[in-house]
Amino acid sequence: MSQGLISSSHWGPLRATVSDGRLSVASHELDPDPSPIARNLIAANGHRSRVLFPMVRRGWLDGGPGPDAARGEDEFVRVSWSTLYSVLGDELRRVIDAYGNSAVFGGSYGWGSAGRFHHPQSQVHRFLNQLGGYTRSVNTYSTGASSxxxxxxxxxxxxxxxxxxxxxxxxxxxxxxxxxxxxxxxxxxxxxxxxxxxxxxxxxxxxxxxxxxxxxxxxxxxxxxxxxxxxxxxxxxxxxxxxxxxxxxxxxxxxxxxxxxxxxxxxxxxxxxxxxxxxxxxxxxxxxxxxxxxxxxxxxxxxxxxxxxxxxxxxxxxxxxxxxxxxxxxxxxxxxxxxxxxxxxxxxxxxxxxxxxxxxxxxxxxGLRLPTLPQGINPVTSVIPVARVADMLLDPGGRYEYDGTVAAYPDIRLVYWCGGNPFHHHQDLSRLRRAMARPDTVVVHETHWTATAKHADVVVPAATFLERSDIGASRNDSAIVAMRRILPPPGEARTDYQTFAELADVLGVRAAYTENRTEAEWLRHLYETWTATQTADLPDFDAFWGAGHLLLPSVEPxxxxxxxxxxxxxxxxxxxxxxxxxxxxxxxxxxGYDDCPAHPVYFALEQNAAYPLTLVTTQPARRLHSQLDMGAHSQDGKVDGREPLTMHPGDAARRGIADGSVVLISSAQGRCLASARLTDAITSGCVQLATGAWYDPMDPADPHSPCAHGNPNALTRDEGTSRLAQACTGQLVGVQVEAWRGPVPPITAYEPPSFTDIHRQETRP
The missing domain is CATH 3.40.228.10 (Dimethylsulfoxide Reductase, domain 2)
Incomplete structure (x- = not known):
């Protein structure tokens, strides 16, 4: 189909080849030190966890919108695209008409795409703004306190x-x-x-x-x-x-x-x-x-x-x-x-x-302004710090302090997630499960059956960055990249733009959303709008697209x-x-915040004798956040398919834990399994577990069930840094670690949920 086409990712540019349906990925010649994270793409292509068709949760389809604790364990029903557009359009109208636009949470969080046009967060926010706006979040999980x-x-x-x-x-x-x-x-x-x-x-x-x-x-x-x-x-x-x-x-x-x-x-x-x-x-x-x-x-x-x-x-x-x-x-x-x-x-x-x-x-x-998809104007003033999403869902009308202000959480009836995986980056996942059970409707655009998709009511099959054309660009990067479509989307997956364009048509705002441009016309428009703002002599779009990349002017170091x-x-x-x-x-x-006074102050960690070890959660070395966790490079870092817990040999010996053995990690919030990896390259009294293992509750019907896979956010606390920033506190938590004595459960994180295929009238496990 395609030979050596250029694309780009969060971890760098690449060249991809497809032969007899098999994807091969190589580094780009511009990159002197390419990241091996690209190896994860091979296994992800055609993986069983891929979302292939429009899906609606059985309980929501049969019983209608409303809070439902069955999210995360219920089966799904495959529906046609026309049915999905109809039911989703009706639900958006119902919520906005009955409760106002502040009842819609545009919950998307970044890292959905290295491309500037198919950036999911920009797409969903642009779409929701055509409907009158949405409740938004501010700041990031990465730098929420600093910002x-x-x-x-x-x-x-x-x-x-x-x-x-x-x-x-x-x-x-x-x-x-x-x-x-x-x-x-x-x-x-x-x-x-x-x-x-x-x-x-x-x-x-x-x-x-x-x-x-x-x-x-x-x-x-x-x-x-x-x-x-x-x-x-x-x-x-x-x-x-x-x-x-x-x-x-x-x-x-x-x-x-x-x-x-x-x-x-x-x-x-x-x-x-x-x-x-x-x-x-x-x-x-x-x-x-x-x-x-x-x-x-x-x-x-x-x-x-x-x-x-x-x-x-x-x-x-x-x-x-x-x-x-x-x-x-x-x-x-x-x-x-x-x-x-x-x-x-x-x-x-x-x-x-x-x-x-x-x-x-x-x-x-x-200092170069990047090509950017305009999102429009959001007239809704309702806003929350990004890490307070579970608080918002669980406590509508509750008051909170933030950076010198006092505000009330809106009553969210519909959550629209497009890009991002809160079951990766949010804390205290059992609490998040309870929070996700509260809205009337949860909509998720996803490429794979992550825990977020499994907790949705409406699941929209989305194309990956290899399955769409785009313009790759990053602040301070030395080039922008022409991201070619390498593969067609599998099954009935579509780009987010295609989905929103059709949904906007159902809701009567297609022209405002698309501006009557195709995806290809948008790429040309974004590039030409960007070059018009630059002082350097830059090639036209056709020359850029043909070359595959554009090296940007050097800067004074x-x-x-x-x-x-x-x-x-x-x-x-x-x-x-x-x-x-x-x-x-x-x-x-x-x-007047006692938890953030007028100058820098040392606050000691809270101690709990039941949880004497301090867990440090870190970014993973073998994947970006939770993306493509099923890939070969990510899997090579696991122990028997489970995320490794780094532990000092002395701490392990006192607990009868051997290197490579399965351990149970417990905190005041929850529990998860991991595989012990013993080393003296960690401080005694401290254990370390990378983020990004897909959340895999041993009993999906029990919000408090341990994660079998090693997701540290089954353990972390969902509370703000202070009343000033209300930011994420997911790096540290007190834990206890013990050898796992029971049968070792299988890893089921990558298995799709059971669903009924209405086109064939059969139920698939």
Missing amino acids: VILPHVLGADVDAVHGLTSWDVIDRHTTMIVAFGGLPVKNLQVAPGGITQHRSAERLRRIVADGTKVVAISPVRDDCPPGPGVEWLAISPGTDVALMLALAWVLVDENLHDVEFLRTRCAGYDEFEQYVTGRSDGVPKRPEWAETVTGVPAERIVILAREMAAHRTLVTVTWSLQRARHGEQPPWAGIALAAMLGQIGLPGGGFGHGYGSMGDVGVPQR EQVMLAAFARDPTGAPLSTPTGRIELTSEVVRSF
Whole structure:
């Protein structure tokens, strides 16, 4: 059918070949270090878990819309496309007419496609806006706490914090990196719109080889980049702020802090210093205090503080650290520590957020507006922080605080999900199951039978990125890619655009939604609209499409965070109330939040004797989130098909656990099985489990049933970071681990649900 056609993915460009129906995938010649995640595509093509036909849940089809605890265990009925459009159009009209547009939650979450047109979140939001709008969410699970606290500290334009100082600048100028959360190389494989040329891992290796001292602070040694000059500073999970405060105490005690920088470029330092020294709360944050909290020896803390003051030092904080209770504190405290060194604004010095968290952090900023599908205007003002979706569904009308405001959760009657998998990225999945049982109707566009699809009432079979043409582009990437259709969609699957166009026709808004353009015409329109805004001489669409990619103009690499402000804080003030870096925020103080006070504070993890181990959930190395978990590269990382739990040998021995054995992990929220993997590359008292194993309850009828596959969100707590950000807290949770004594259950996560094929009048298991 097709030979060597180019496409692109979140993990980079590729060339695909189809011969006798078999898909082969190779790396693109532009990519010097292609990601092996592409191996997952082979098994996903034609996999039994594929959604092939329009499906409606039996209970919803027979009994009509309404709350139903049978979601997740009920059988489905295959229907025709005309039936699906009819029943879904009727239900959208009913909900909007009876309850208003705020009763519709456009729950889609990103990462659905590297393409700019077939981006599912953009498609569903554009569609719902033609109907009068929808309740939306703000922020992300990845940076929910940071995106709220950082504007209070650095001003509204905080993009400068997210890796503005490039790896090249760091290599030339930085002599020491102190990386809280480490610098995990595995995370550098992916970015939302893809990475045409993977160079970050090589640049990081070069930085280490060129002599930059790297201190990687994490409970897991795998978070350290490779190299003999890298020091793993093992720390107890959730205690990074305590270490930052102790380092700050040494800087003050030995007069190593930059008093002039703090006086002229920061606001509220004196109050922060009073807290560090203990004058305000009676607890001096001495290294000896921090040793009892963090497990880091006091003498190492003292020496580290002196080293930081003596070097051109970059303080970095991964996104992972703010995905925990009081997650606002690590980035804020990291900024305070960097400010005390006085190097913010100097090449290679200061503070950075997100290095080691994603592949496009540390890449020179291009500042090019990407081709973007217009979503229209949403007149509905109802909005929630993204991680509070279960709260919203379970507590309509309930009041919540967020960033100085008080609001009420809307009464959601219809959830429309297109792109994203909440049974991957949300916490406390038994609670999410109860929440998903409450709406009248749940609609899901999906390529495969994920747990989200199995908990829907209406399942729309969607095409994958290999089955549609698009334009691949990512912020700061070196190219945009012509994504060719490699395969036809299987069964009756369609692109989201085709589905929404037909549904818009039923609802009388087709012209507004499609603007009378085909998919091919939209691609040309988006490209030409984009090139019209650029100053560079760029090829026309036909030339771009024929070439397969377009290399973008190079950028000046000497980009440094807050350089202009540091040189002249009066002439280039920040957009904070004081125009300075707010180490104490009077705005945050005015909110009166005891869980997020006016300056960085250390909050100890809650302890529960029944759950003495701390589980750290991490991004997977062998897949992007939960995508293509059935693929070969993902499966090669499992143990007998189950996700591995990394555990210290001493902790395992005390529990009678052997390497490779099946274990039961329990928390106050739930339970899951995993396979033990023993190593001394993890701090004792800590265990680690990657996210992304498809949720697989042993008993689908029981919301509290253990996950047989190893999904850590069966264990995590569904609560906000604080009243300020209300962000995701999925990184840390207290657990107990024990050897599994019963029969080992099979993995059924990839099995489609039973359904009745009305075209053949037969039931398929």
